[in-house]
Amino acid sequence: MQLRLEGITKRFGSQTALDDISLELPEFKALAVIGPSGGGKTTLLRVIGGLMAPDEGELEIDGERIGFDEESLLAHRRRIGTVFQAYNLFPHLSALENITLPLEKVHNIPRPEATDQAQALLERFQLAPHGRKKPAQLSGGQQQRVAIARAMAIRPRFLLLDEPTSALDPEMTAEVLDIIMELRSEGRDIIMATHHMGFARSVADRTLFVCDGVVAEEGPAVELFGNPRSGKLRNFLAKILKY
Ligand SMILES: Nc1ncnc2c1ncn2[C@@H]1O[C@H](COP(=O)(O)OP(=O)(O)OP(=O)(O)O)[C@@H](O)[C@H]1O
Numbered sequence: 489m490q491l492r493l494e495g496i497t498k499r500f501g502s503q504t505a506l507d508d509i510s511l512e513l514p515e516f517k518a519l520a521v522i523g524p525s526g527g528g529k530t531t532l533l534r535v536i537g538g539l540m541a542p543d544e545g546e547l548e549i550d551g552e553r554i555g556f557d558e559e560s561l562l563a564h565r566r567r568i569g570t571v572f573q574a575y576n577l578f579p580h581l582s583a584l585e586n587i588t589l590p591l592e593k594v595h596n597i598p599r600p601e602a603t604d605q606a607q608a609l610l611e612r613f614q615l616a617p618h619g620r621k622k623p624a625q626l627s628g629g630q631q632q633r634v635a636i637a638r639a640m641a642i643r644p645r646f647l648l649l650d651e652p653t654s655a656l657d658p659e660m661t662a663e664v665l666d667i668i669m670e671l672r673s674e675g676r677d678i679i680m681a682t683h684h685m686g687f688a689r690s691v692a693d694r695t696l697f698v699c700d701g702v703v704a705e706e707g708p709a710v711e712l713f714g715n716p717r718s719g720k721l722r723n724f725l726a727k728i729l730k731y
């Protein structure tokens with residue numbers, strides 16, 4: 489996929505979360521977004537995913553200019569499969585219903601067909617025995633796999649993942665990363681904020697280092713990690729590799 493940002497700025501009150509970001513990624517399959525807490529990763533992902541309009545700037549995905557009026561944003565975000573850190577699922581619905589509801593309500597797919605599709609996804613992600621359970625009855629890793637299944641169900645143009653494993657213990661993290669890795673190897677386009685540097689290195693073909701509201705460095709992960717140009721990235725890498 490392709491991504492172009494021109495002068496993207498987002499402020500919250502007096503705070504500038506994204507500060508005039510211009511960026512052109514001509515062709516990539518998986519984009520990792522890394523950087524320190526509060527640097528602007530989530531805000532950037534929310535703008536790219538149409539969950540939030542920037543105050544200024546332009547966004548182009550695959551050559552298509554995304555409008556920032558409510559109607560255009562809604563149409564845009566309906567085509568993207570989004571997964572956040574945690575609390576992705578509707579707590580009062582079963583795993584199966586969590587997947588079928590958006591298919592029925594947002595994408596107008598008749599219930600029997602939606603149920604078939606959801607069932608197939610649950611099987612594919614080794615969740616078939618858990619379809620009737622509510623989120624609170626599932627482990628964190630299972631919940632995130634249901635969230636990914638739901639994101640995939642709409643046949644999204646790409647997956648937008650915001651630290652989907654940050655609330656998980658190492659074993660569950662591995663389960664979820666395995667699935668993301670698998671989707672990636674099937675050719676699914678992915679944009680993901682992550683603090684797993686090894687994962688960024690092995691899965692992403694581009695990496696953005698976002699810090700203080702700007703894209704401070706950009707390139708293949710191997711290059712960024714092997715040869716950090718800015719003091720900010722060197723500091724960040726030193727910190728996360730310390731423990
Ligand atoms: N809804 C909001 N209202 C006010 N300030 C916000 C809001 N969302 C984000 N911010 C601020 O914008 C800045 C960027 O936040 P953002 O959530 O994008 O960072 P992040 O890189 O995702 O951090 P983390 O790694 O902790 O998830 C932060 O200083 C944050 O406090």
Ligand SMILES: [Mg+2]
Nearest residue numbers: 529530531650
């Ligand atoms: Mg964040």
